[in-house]
Amino acid sequence: MRLSILCLLFILICSPLFAATPAGPDDKTRCGVCGMFVAPYPHWVAALEMTDGQYFYFDGPKDLFIFYENLATYQPGATRDQVANLYVTEYYTARLIPATEVFFVVGSDVLGPMGRELVPVAGREAAATFMRDHSGTKLMRFDGRELLDAQEQP
Numbered sequence: 406m407r408l409s410i411l412c413l414l415f416i417l418i419c420s421p422l423f424a425a426t427p428a429g430p431d432d433k434t435r436c437g438v439c440g441m442f443v444a445p446y447p448h449w450v451a452a453l454e455m456t457d458g459q460y461f462y463f464d465g466p467k468d469l470f471i472f473y474e475n476l477a478t479y480q481p482g483a484t485r486d487q488v489a490n491l492y493v494t495e496y497y498t499a500r501l502i503p504a505t506e507v508f509f510v511v512g513s514d515v516l517g518p519m520g521r522e523l524v525p526v527a528g529r530e531a532a533a534t535f536m537r538d539h540s541g542t543k544l545m546r547f548d549g550r551e552l553l554d555a556q557e558q559p
Contacts, residue, residue, distance in 0.1 A: 426492055426501045427452045430462040437461040437479055438468035439519060446518045448499050454490040455483070465517040466493045466509060466525055470552055491547065493525040496535065504547040508532035508555060512542030 429450060430443040443450055443462045451469035453461045461480070463469040469491060472479045476488070491504040496515075507525040510532060515524055523545070526532040532544055544555040 426503075427454060427460050429501065434462045436464045436468050437472045438463060441518060448494055448496075449517045449522070450494050450501060451504075452492040452501065453488060454492070456487050456489045465519060466504070466523040467517070467519065467521070469493065469504075470523070485550070495525050495527045497526065497531060502527070505549050507547075509545040509547070509552070510535050510539070510541040510543075511545060513539035515539050 429447075429452075432442070432444050434443045435441065436443055437453070441464045443464050446464050449465040451463040451466045453463075453469060453473060455461075461472060463472065473485075473488065473491060476483050476485060492501045493504045493507060494501050495507055502525075504525070507527050508529065509523040509525055511523060512521070513524055513535070516522060517524075524535065524539075524541070526535045535541060536544065545552050546555050547553075
């Protein structure tokens with residue numbers, strides 16, 4: 406009985422930690438920009454969460470930001486105030502995490518499903534290594550509102 410109560414408390418306390426990112430696309434989910442199926446590219450999945458709980462999935466961060474920057478075109482009537490979160494798949498861990506937690510490497514020799522891609526890498530040191538190893542040309546950050554040049558290049 407006590408073990409059951411402890412397990413229940415653990416689940417209740419930790420469940421927000423496990424629910425912090427979207428579940429991911431199913432086999433029928435198409436990119437909100439180009440229309441490609443998203444599930445075949447799990448290492449590139451990106452997602453935009455609306456405040457009403459609706460998710461839009463993408464076959465890479467590049468299309469995520471195209472959608473986000475042109476929200477009225479892709480989701481008429483929607484505003485940035487209705488965007489709750491943006492998620493990207495971190496390159497080394499292949500985990501879907503908030504876009505604010507990574508650096509985006511531009512111009513590398515690593516290609517996504519649609520060619521040149523913004524490659525999400527967690528941590529400045531890892532981003533510097535990736536840039537060096539894969540001929541990256543620029544480092545960017547997402548501050549929660551827009552994609553910006555990283556202030557200090559690695």
